[in-house]
Each structure stands twice: as C-alpha cells, then as structure tokens.
Amino acid sequence: MTIKISIDCMGGDHGPSVTVPAAISFANREPEVELVLVGLEEKIRAELKKHKVITHPRLSVLHASEVVTMDDSIETALRRKKDSSMRLAINLVKDGQAHACVSAGNTGALMAVSRYLLKTIPGVDRPAICTILPNQKDGPTYMLDLGANVDCEPEHLHQFALMGSALVSAMEGKSRPTVGLLNVGEEDIKGNEVVKHTAELLRADHEKGILNFYGNVEGNDIFEGTTDIVVCDGFVGNVTLKASEGLGRFVKKVLTTEFKSGILNMLGALIARGAIKAISRRLNPSRYNGASLLGLRGLVFKSHGGADAYGYEWAIRRAFDAAKYDVLSRIATTIADLMPQAEVSAKHAEVAAGGVEGKIIVNESTQQKTA
Amino acid sequence: MTIKISIDCMGGDHGPSVTVPAAISFANREPEVELVLVGLEEKIRAELKKHKVITHPRLSVLHASEVVTMDDSIETALRRKKDSSMRLAINLVKDGQAHACVSAGNTGALMAVSRYLLKTIPGVDRPAICTILPNQKDGPTYMLDLGANVDCEPEHLHQFALMGSALVSAMEGKSRPTVGLLNVGEEDIKGNEVVKHTAELLRADHEKGILNFYGNVEGNDIFEGTTDIVVCDGFVGNVTLKASEGLGRFVKKVLTTEFKSGILNMLGALIARGAIKAISRRLNPSRYNGASLLGLRGLVFKSHGGADAYGYEWAIRRAFDAAKYDVLSRIATTIADLMPQAEVSAKHAEVAAGGVEGKIIVNESTQQKTA
Structure with missing residues (x-):
C-alpha cells in the first residue's frame, strides 16, 4: 500500500x-x-x-x-x-x-x-502533542502533552493516557504499554489535586484491564525508561522538553570545547572517533524529531x-x-x-x-x- | 568571623x-x-x-x-x-x-x-527551595521553587522572585541579577493565568526599579544562562530538575559505554584523558549540590x-x-x-x-x- x-x-x-x-x-x-x-x-x-x-x-x-x-x-x-x-x-x-x-x-x-x-x-476534548525521547533502555519514551494544553483537568490527562497508549501500541507493537503519570514523587499522596485525581482515573482503568498504569513517575524516569508513556500537562511537558534540549546543547558544547582544547585531546578524539561518532549519533536530538498531534x-x-x-x-x-x-x-x-x-x-x-x-x-x- | x-x-x-x-x-x-x-x-x-x-x-x-x-x-x-x-x-x-x-x-x-x-x-507566605544549575555562560542559574510548593498563586511566585534576587545578589555579588519567569513561550500572551498574572507583578516591580525582570523564559534558557534566576512553581521545578538529572545520567552512560567499546576508543580516551577529566568535572552534578530553603x-x-x-x-x-x-x-x-x-x-x-x-x-x- x-x-x-x-x-x-x-x-x-x-x-x-x-x-x-x-x-x-x-x-x-x-x-x-x-x-x-x-x-x-x-x-x-x-x-x-x-x-x-x-x-x-x-x-x-x-x-x-x-x-x-x-x-x-x-x-x-x-x-x-x-x-x-x-x-x-x-x-x-x-x-x-x-x-x-x-x-x-x-x-x-x-x-x-x-x-x-x-x-x-x-x-x-483536547488534542495533545506527543513526542519521543531517548532512554537508558535504548527504547523511546513517549511523552505528552508538550504544550497544546497549558491547563489540564484530570479528564484531559486521562484522555492523553489513552491516546498515548493506543499510539505506542500501534507504533511499537506493544500490546500493553506502561503509562506513568508525571509527578513530584512516586507516592500516591504526592502532587497537586489534578494529578491525584488523574491517578484515580488511571488506576480505575488499570483495574479494568484497559490501561497498563504503572503509577506516578518522576522527571528522571523519562530518561530512565521506567514507562513507555509519560503523561503530563502541556506546561510541564513543554518546559521539561525544552530544558532537556537546552541541557543537550550544553553537554554538546562542553564535549566539543574539551576535545578541541590541546593537541593531545584532539589526537585522542581522532583515535576514538568511532566512540565520538557513536556518542554524537546516540545523543543527536534529530533522531527524535517528529511529534504527533494526537x-x-x-x-x-x-x-x-x-x-x-x-x-x-x-x-x-x-x-x-x-x-x-x-x-x-x-x-x-x-x-x-x-x-x-x-x-x-x-x-x-x-x-x-x-x-x-x-x-x-x-x-x-x-x-x-x-x- | x-x-x-x-x-x-x-x-x-x-x-x-x-x-x-x-x-x-x-x-x-x-x-x-x-x-x-x-x-x-x-x-x-x-x-x-x-x-x-x-x-x-x-x-x-x-x-x-x-x-x-x-x-x-x-x-x-x-x-x-x-x-x-x-x-x-x-x-x-x-x-x-x-x-x-x-x-x-x-x-x-x-x-x-x-x-x-x-x-x-x-x-x-511560603518558603521555597532554590538550587543552582550550570549554564553555557559558565555561571550558575539559580532556580526556584523545586518542590516545596506544588500549587502556587502569583503572590507566591512573586515572593520567590524577590527572595531569589536577594540570594543571588548576596551569593554572586551581582547588584541587579536578572529574573526570568519560566513559561512555554517568550511572548506575554503565553502560559496559564497564574504565570500571566505573576508576569504583571514582576513587570510592576521592574518598572519601580525593585527587580530586574527579564520576562518569560523557556526551559532551554535555564542551561543557556539567559537569566541569573528562573522562577517557577514547585511542580514544574521539581520535574525539570529531576528530568535534567535523568538526562545527565543517560549522557554519562552513553559516554562511558562508547569510550569503553573497543581498544581504539579506549586508547583515544586514555590519550584525551585531560579532556575526559575536564568534561567529567564540568558535567558532575555534585558541583551543584546544596539547595537552600529560602x-x-x-x-x-x-x-x-x-x-x-x-x-x-x-x-x-x-x-x-x-x-x-x-x-x-x-x-x-x-x-x-x-x-x-x-x-x-x-x-x-x-x-x-x-x-x-x-x-x-x-x-x-x-x-x-x-x-
């Protein structure tokens, strides 16, 4: 086709x-x-x-x-x-x-x-923007929303979880992808009212076998690959994504500067060019370009x-x-x-x-x- | 003393x-x-x-x-x-x-x-947690709140800005440190109601010469060093900080894995050990440890x-x-x-x-x- x-x-x-x-x-x-x-x-x-x-x-x-x-x-x-x-x-x-x-x-x-x-x-009710980010498990973490909705009610986050789950299931061929709810701690008592209420909705879906809800996840879990999908409101998602991009550029600048400082470092970099190429490929944000409007x-x-x-x-x-x-x-x-x-x-x-x-x-x- | x-x-x-x-x-x-x-x-x-x-x-x-x-x-x-x-x-x-x-x-x-x-x-009204993060200008970016307050009103963010400004002024010897308000875009129309109202309060302070308010900043500005201080609520701050830590560990793992894969890469890394040491020092999160409860x-x-x-x-x-x-x-x-x-x-x-x-x-x- x-x-x-x-x-x-x-x-x-x-x-x-x-x-x-x-x-x-x-x-x-x-x-x-x-x-x-x-x-x-x-x-x-x-x-x-x-x-x-x-x-x-x-x-x-x-x-x-x-x-x-x-x-x-x-x-x-x-x-x-x-x-x-x-x-x-x-x-x-x-x-x-x-x-x-x-x-x-x-x-x-x-x-x-x-x-x-x-x-x-x-x-x-509201479309969301979903992108993928790299994680330590060498798989992608799908994250949404990334900025379409700066204020969200639990119903919206609930819909994001369902859409994200369907997307990952289709794109990655996973029948029961795990969903994490982005929060300031793993415990149920953590977070604001919107997040707590969303967790209740997702837990109810989990108990019915509709969704594979992992529970709350924290910022670090995005890059650790704790869950296939990370759900958050568009404000948090947008800031987190852009902060990660900013940190990525900072790291790139540090690497470039240091490997170009002095003849020994340049020589070492030349000899280890395989590693440097692999690093540059694995950390290249271009590979994760393309967010879906779900x-x-x-x-x-x-x-x-x-x-x-x-x-x-x-x-x-x-x-x-x-x-x-x-x-x-x-x-x-x-x-x-x-x-x-x-x-x-x-x-x-x-x-x-x-x-x-x-x-x-x-x-x-x-x-x-x-x- | x-x-x-x-x-x-x-x-x-x-x-x-x-x-x-x-x-x-x-x-x-x-x-x-x-x-x-x-x-x-x-x-x-x-x-x-x-x-x-x-x-x-x-x-x-x-x-x-x-x-x-x-x-x-x-x-x-x-x-x-x-x-x-x-x-x-x-x-x-x-x-x-x-x-x-x-x-x-x-x-x-x-x-x-x-x-x-x-x-x-x-x-x-509410204490906040403030930490420093590295930036491309080789200076620290002070960010608050990092999790003490998951829900904030504009008055709280306003107080965070004032406290952050006083802190940076004392710690860094800067008489008029710049304050950025973390948002999903630079334009005044961006963001949720809390952020928009906070911006009004900060602009008013700026006009009175009380605060050096830069305006809205985005996630990437934290690591670009656009402003000395980045103000946000504790939910956004906590998630952003932890996501940055997670990304940092991911980068570290990629670097370690690649420089250890194969004899040539290991040799190159040995020769460029000056660069690798400098990179490891500059990216070491330990250097930024120590958040203040303001x-x-x-x-x-x-x-x-x-x-x-x-x-x-x-x-x-x-x-x-x-x-x-x-x-x-x-x-x-x-x-x-x-x-x-x-x-x-x-x-x-x-x-x-x-x-x-x-x-x-x-x-x-x-x-x-x-x-």
Whole structure:
C-alpha cells in the first residue's frame, strides 16, 4: 500500500532548503511513499533542481501562495492566510488525499489550523502533542502533552493516557504499554489535586484491564525508561522538553570545547572517533524529531522548527509509520471503546483517516504537477 | 568571623559514611568554619576514627538518639522523632548556636521541621527551595521553587522572585541579577493565568526599579544562562530538575559505554584523558549540590540524598557562603522593603539569623564533646 504524505515545505526556520532535500531523501529510501510538496512552487522547484530532481514518480508539488511565519498569530493563520502551505497540506489530509501531513511551522498555528480543519476524534476534548525521547533502555519514551494544553483537568490527562497508549501500541507493537503519570514523587499522596485525581482515573482503568498504569513517575524516569508513556500537562511537558534540549546543547558544547582544547585531546578524539561518532549519533536530538498531534481526525506531525534535513526526514518517517500502522483508527477505537462519553463510533475517524483514493487533483493546470 | 554550621550527619542515603568525611574535608579546607556533627554519637565517632580524626579544634559532636528516614512521613518527623538529628541540627540554628544547617534528609520532612522550628520571614507566605544549575555562560542559574510548593498563586511566585534576587545578589555579588519567569513561550500572551498574572507583578516591580525582570523564559534558557534566576512553581521545578538529572545520567552512560567499546576508543580516551577529566568535572552534578530553603528565619541547606562526600562538601560550602554573605538578613530586608504586607521589620529575622554567640552547650556531659 502506498502512503501519501503532504509536506508543508515552507514551515520551520529553514523552509524548502531543509524540507525539500529531506523529502527527496525519504522518497528515495522508501518505495511505498508518495510525497506532496506544498508551498511556493517556484521555491520548491528551485530546491528540487538544486538536488538534480527534475521529475520523480513519487514527488509532486502543490502550489500555495501564502506562508504561515513563526511569528504569525493563530488568528492570522486561521482567518487570513487561507492559501497557506500549512493549511493546504492539512487540507489534503482532510479531503482524504493524504494519509498524513508534516509541518515544521509554528506549533500554535499548526494545532489551531489542524483542529479547525480536521476536528477532534469523538470522545477527545483536547488534542495533545506527543513526542519521543531517548532512554537508558535504548527504547523511546513517549511523552505528552508538550504544550497544546497549558491547563489540564484530570479528564484531559486521562484522555492523553489513552491516546498515548493506543499510539505506542500501534507504533511499537506493544500490546500493553506502561503509562506513568508525571509527578513530584512516586507516592500516591504526592502532587497537586489534578494529578491525584488523574491517578484515580488511571488506576480505575488499570483495574479494568484497559490501561497498563504503572503509577506516578518522576522527571528522571523519562530518561530512565521506567514507562513507555509519560503523561503530563502541556506546561510541564513543554518546559521539561525544552530544558532537556537546552541541557543537550550544553553537554554538546562542553564535549566539543574539551576535545578541541590541546593537541593531545584532539589526537585522542581522532583515535576514538568511532566512540565520538557513536556518542554524537546516540545523543543527536534529530533522531527524535517528529511529534504527533494526537486526538485529531487525521494524522499531523510537527517537526522541530530548527530541524535540519536529517531531522526533518525523521519527522516524515514518523508520519509514514503512523499511517502505515493505522494509528488514527486505533486511537479512535480505543477512545470510543473506553470513554463512556464517546458514543459516536470510531467509524467516523476511520473514514476520515483511511480514505485516500486515487490521485491528488488540485487545479492541475498550474498548481499541481509531478516534479 | 567564624561561621558555625550544624550537620545532620544521619540524613541521606549514606549517612555518616558520606557526611562525616565531607565535614572533615571542609573543616580542613576552611579555617573560618566550625562544624557541629549531629547524630548517633557512636556512629559519628566511628567514622571520625576511620578518618584518623580523634580531636579537631573545629569539629564537635552532638548526640541525637533518633533518625528521620527517607520514608518517614512529615507527621513522624514533626511529632514523633523529637530527638532526631535533623531536628537537633535545625534547633541549633533556631537557638542561635549555628549560622546554618545542612541535611541530606527527606526534603518534605526537612522543610516541615525547618518551618515549624524557624518560622517564615515576615512577608513570606511560603518558603521555597532554590538550587543552582550550570549554564553555557559558565555561571550558575539559580532556580526556584523545586518542590516545596506544588500549587502556587502569583503572590507566591512573586515572593520567590524577590527572595531569589536577594540570594543571588548576596551569593554572586551581582547588584541587579536578572529574573526570568519560566513559561512555554517568550511572548506575554503565553502560559496559564497564574504565570500571566505573576508576569504583571514582576513587570510592576521592574518598572519601580525593585527587580530586574527579564520576562518569560523557556526551559532551554535555564542551561543557556539567559537569566541569573528562573522562577517557577514547585511542580514544574521539581520535574525539570529531576528530568535534567535523568538526562545527565543517560549522557554519562552513553559516554562511558562508547569510550569503553573497543581498544581504539579506549586508547583515544586514555590519550584525551585531560579532556575526559575536564568534561567529567564540568558535567558532575555534585558541583551543584546544596539547595537552600529560602524564606525561613534561619539558613537551611538541603543536600541531594544520594550525594557522595564530594557533593556533600559542596552543600556545606554553600551554607558557609550563605552565612558569610549574610543571605538571611538580605532576604529579610528585601522582602520587608518591597512587600507592602511585610510590615514587621526585617530586624526580627536578622536577630534570629545573626545571633550566634559563644560555645554550643548542649548537655556537655554526654551529648556534646569536642571530637
């Protein structure tokens, strides 16, 4: 089965100079993908040409006349820039012409436009952002929410746990992934009222066999890999993620400075270049790029705004895997089965997600051509 | 001037085997300090003997018959173990027989007992825990709160900012240290209601010249050193700190594994051992050990429970510096000057803090002897 993914080529700090080479590389690596490059056609074609791609059987271009910048307000993205690359890329998912969308654009705008166009899955009050982080067990830790919801009620955190569980189950092939609730201590009495009440909801699910709830986890457990999923509100998640990124850059700077200070250190580094390469690979945040916007009736992946082509390709890979493993209908089914309020069946979301048919036809005359 | 510090020798994961050698080392290094080793006398003396210290002019022992364990509830620490090493150590500060106290014990118990015995500074509703973290500018970033207050109102965060500012001003000799408010974005519109309202309070102080408020900062700014102080609630601070510790251990494991994999890497590491030593030193969390409990009428420092002797010595060093630089009365004065509700003058706190006189006399017959 061919997976079609729309790429918002204009998003992020670097635009087409990162998104286009990442798309070319991924298309060449993965024969089962078709990518639609959405954005200012002239710029995308120039970038394709730079990489000597004049035509490609699985790359096409869809012109969008506007760009949502990193500084644009949600209002601007939603109401004014109706022909933005971000919006058209998401629209392809909505119209069933792409299985998933990837964008490195402004997170707030991406969430707002996605939510406006795709709507939420029945039973989900608020979508959440979920990413993966490396851990000591050499596996990924999935963490959500990362900033879509700065204030959460226990019901929201409960839904995040269910969505995260469905996501990991699909992506990692784990039938009962463990869920940890991020807190300031392991004991039940720790934390604020929201967290304590959330724990009760998750424990009840655990007792019913619905969720594999480990209990409270602390900040260090994220990188220790204590649980497959770590659930928290978007404020805590966002700060923790960015602090980790900041610490990662600090460590990188210390390593670089010290191995370049003096001839002996440089020589040692040269001899141990295998180790240094392995360290650099294992600690490279680009490998963990690509956060999913969960809870929408369509797959949307957010790349880090500053990602390089290598990192952006990882975000495309995640979107591809999510479509391939049918994450969307698995989440919809989980939510529909488990949440009493989700009376509407998961069918709706399945239809919205799975119905990619035939070719993308959008003003073929000028807007869309095979690259 | 001699600074007297009481050491809760029984606290932490390792007890006297860490606290006693740290105390000996610090006393030998710092001629202006006198340390009172509080705890089970027999164990402390055995440890002193192990380090060939039979008598020391600036080390004394105060017997305490009970120990607050890491698992003890606050209730137990407060109401039942009235002869605990933790309590007696804090009591020395209360009674003016020590300038500061250091403990690696259970944070919740330490805060509760400290607060019960010492009370808060007039104008401070809630004490906070403040630690330092390394940053890319090679200076420390002071961060508070780290877990004493899981739910905060804007007034509390406002007080944390004032206390942090007074602390940094005293400890680092900076007249106008910068204060950042931890948030999910830099823009004023970002964050939850508590953070937005706090920003208004801090901006008002900034306009009056009371505080050097930088504005919102994000997680990465902690390690980039964007501001001298980062203010947040105890939930966010605790999770962020522990996540950073977890990531630090993950990085350490990756480095160790890779430099030990294969003869070439081991050889390179040997040749570049200068760099590896420098990296290990710069990234060693022990150097940042020693968090202050701010807002109390006495100086109490918390060491990490798992700290080694090197790390514990850093915590003693911080307590020593705080007493030397008169942190307590500077905080009291700042709060009294700036908070309209702090009508009581800072005098009270100054008296409580500064009045260490003469020798420590506590049941000289058996309980306290010069080691």
